[in-house]
Amino acid sequence: MHVDLKILDPRLREQLPHYATPGSAGLDLRACLDAPLVLNPGETQLIPTGIAIHLADPGFAALILPRSGLGHKHGVVLGNLVGLIDSDYQGQLMVSTWNRGQEAFTIQPFERIAQMVIVPVAQASFNVVEEFPESDRGTGGFGSTGKH
Numbered sequence: 001m002h003v004d005l006k007i008l009d010p011r012l013r014e015q016l017p018h019y020a021t022p023g024s025a026g027l028d029l030r031a032c033l034d035a036p037l038v039l040n041p042g043e044t045q046l047i048p049t050g051i052a053i054h055l056a057d058p059g060f061a062a063l064i065l066p067r068s069g070l071g072h073k074h075g076v077v078l079g080n081l082v083g084l085i086d087s088d089y090q091g092q093l094m095v096s097t098w099n100r101g102q103e104a105f106t107i108q109p110f111e112r113i114a115q116m117v118i119v120p121v122a123q124a125s126f127n128v129v130e131e132f133p134e135s136d137r138g139t140g141g142f143g144s145t146g147k148h
């Protein structure tokens with residue numbers, strides 16, 4: 001699919017999001033910073049990416065997810081756990097970075113801090129009913145199928 005993208009900071013021009021391999025699902029997003037930013041343990045900072053996208057089609061959304069290496073090795077994940085980008089959002093993509101680790105982490109300018117996945121979305125219209133047709137699961141949840 002084609003998505004309109006605005007470069008809000010010219011320094012991003014050479015480093016636009018791209019799929020690193022033919023099979024990649026995620027596009028890495030970079031920290032559009034003027035100087036290194038120290039993220040202390042427990043701290044959350046909203047970091048601009050220097051770009052905006054307009055998906056335009058309500059049948060799609062973008063998810064911002066942590067990068068596995070940063071999250072697992074350094075405890076740098078997202079303050080909102082997952083970022084949801086609406087198809088009609090036209091503002092700068094922002095990444096809430098949260099250092100849930102025990103050590104300070106320095107984010108370098110233009111470092112790849114998160115990844116974005118574009119996903120199909122269904123918008124529901126709700127049909128209010130008194131009863132649902134019976135299903136195998138019924139109302140069982142939260143471990144109702146057992147542990148193993």
Ligand SMILES: O=c1ccn([C@H]2C[C@H](O)[C@@H](COP(=O)(O)OP(=O)(O)OP(=O)(O)O)O2)c(=O)[nH]1
Nearest residue numbers: 064080082083084085086089092093094095096
């Ligand atoms: O990690 C994120 C999450 C959201 N957004 C932008 C795109 C999204 O479309 C908009 C609103 O996000 P959301 O609906 O999750 O936040 P909200 O707190 O409900 O704000 P709003 O009242 O603007 O919907 O903020 C980002 O740039 N980064």
Ligand SMILES: [Mg+2]
Nearest residue numbers: 084085086089
């Ligand atoms: Mg909202």
